[in-house]
Amino acid sequence: MLRHIAESEPLRPGVLAVRLSVEACPVTRQLRQLEQAGHVVRVPDPEDRRAQRAQLTEAGLDAVERMREVRRRGMEAALATWSPEDLGRPAGLFAGSSTTSSGTPRSRSAAAPRPYARHGDLITGAG
Incomplete structure (x- = not known):
């Protein structure tokens, strides 16, 4: 909290x-x-x-x-x-997350949905 x-x-x-x-x-x-x-x-x-x-x-x-x-x-x-190679693997996975499974770049909205969207006075997890 x-x-x-x-x-x-x-x-x-x-x-x-x-x-x-x-x-x-x-x-x-x-x-x-x-x-x-x-x-x-x-x-x-x-x-x-x-x-x-x-x-x-x-x-x-x-x-x-x-x-x-x-x-x-x-x-x-x-x-x-962890070895340097092991430490590099997650970084490579995250770097690759900006492309789709076919290797084409994701659109910004598909790659990074907004974490919070306003709904009245409340903030929700909907994006």
């Missing part, structure tokens, strides 16, 4: 719930716990004075950075025994 908040502007709890594909109630409870831990503060929504958005504090940003570092070290440990 912290990562989702860190990677965007302050979010309404409902928008965060949609991004996480969960109901709003658990998000609200989790945000309350994160707020009590000092990782999140609620800020006014500039578009609706009745609503609030969740924003990371310095402590929240530090926590996100620690999580990224743990993931990075875990990936380094997992790949430590």
